[in-house]
Amino acid sequence: MREEATAFVPGHITGFFSAHPADDPTKAGSRGAGLTLTDGVEVTVEPADGEDSTVALDGTEIDVDPVTTVLETLDATARVEADSDLPLGAGFGVSGALALGTALAANRVFECKLSVNELVTIAHGAEVQAGTGLGDVVAQAHGGVPIRLEPGSPQENELDAIPSRARVEYVSFGELSTADVLSGDTDQLTAAGREALSRVVEEPTLLSFMYASRLFARDAGLLTDRVTETIADVSAADGQASMAMLGETVFALGTGLSDAGYEPSVCATHPAGAVLK
Template identity: 45%
Template sequence: MQFESFTDIRTARVFAPAHITGFFQIHDHEDPMKKGSTGCGVVLDGGVYTTVKAGKDIDRTEIYLNAEIVSGETSRTVVESITELPVKVESISDIPVGCGFGASGAGALGTAYALNHALSLEYTSVRLNDIAHVAEVKNGSGLGDVTGQAHGGIPIRKTPGAPSLAETDQIPTREKEVCCVVLGELPTSSVLSNPEMVENINISGEEAMKKLTEKPTIKNFMNCSRDFAIDSELATGKVRDVIEAADEIGFIASQAMLGNAVFSIPSITSVTSASELVDVFSEFGEVHRFRIRTGSIRIV
């Protein structure tokens, strides 16, 4: 496609959901298609809305997040993987960024799907999902979020790699509420570059997957996630304080991986109302309330 073929600006807007990882295991590989993680997480109805614009009036690629220009390396890699044309990528996030909600993966997916639609490329979902995964892995912004986001619900990632290669399963669920409290940012790369931490993660992640496989329920997912956060030593300081405070009033909470945030699915406990949990979470930081999204990416 050449610029001369554009009679006006071509645009498309896509929503990609957030994904919280409860526990995981890192699988390194030289091939980014085979690199990734195994584990289990939950997909949320909050996420990232990405608009792509292309046309003769756009002379260079620019990436925006919440109306501010950013380097956006992961989304930029997606663009470069799909087209040589300069485009404008504008992402609006209604989830916390850099806190374990998979915002980077959602932005990458949104960019890929929006480009495909705006430029009439006719790529399949499988190909677009893989492009987003490879961009995440190459830029160190994530390992398994894209695979989870591509499926929705509570996906179990049984084997690593891009969505077309990864073997997945699901914990069946309705659109239950998920309560989260954000304590701050935690760059994914800062953890993945620590060899000792990676070893702890993989040992704890393997044990969590074994326990979940024996009893694949939402409540057990939360229990496995909480044990993983503590055993891997990822949950420290304030995160542990929040988890313990939730436990004291009968709720199971865990850390959003990899991020400085805590989440809980209130309805899996015998406590009938989430209001008490929200009150406790509010003592530690900003509270966000979502629902589990059983669908995936959509053009809006």
């Protein structure tokens, strides 16, 4: 057993998606597309030495169901300490990052000898079971600007990607509950997500991704007033912005938010998937 291991998992902003529930959490998931981010979560795992497992995010102990599930699946009792550049619950895939980072780091510390696909499957299944996300984990394992053509864990899904990178700006006004949205009527959302995906598959560019994302946010009925106003401000300054799914968060390419007079956080698309440090 090693003393500790650390993994970095990029954040992930989903631009649009459709939900695909299934009884088997490795088959459940979402189709859609998003940006993985250089802002992300660093997760350090060390053995808990006979005590109960604990999870701390930026120094504060929290309960994160997917992390608990990952540790139980790996039969590991661990102290998990995470440092995040990103707010929790605001559409950046922080819970997915915690689950995936824990899986990668715990596999190393406890010498579980699992493959990347197996670890991603465990983290994805844990997220789906907890209802905290449907597609972040597989996107975060992939990196870049992933397109999720088919839902589910790596054995089940199909991924492609947009061959581009970009500076990304974002502002976050607060949380939206993924679980609440997904437990409601998702017919309208799924139809909008299907249309957005076919648009991006036809033209896999960042501009078409942003356009499809904006239409999705509107047609799925998820926009809040502040988000609508901010996207309009960026458009008025000739920029490209949309809403992060699911959070009260606006993201823009390049200097879109700065140009519109906001003071955004700044990062970029992340070229790699989650990595051990």
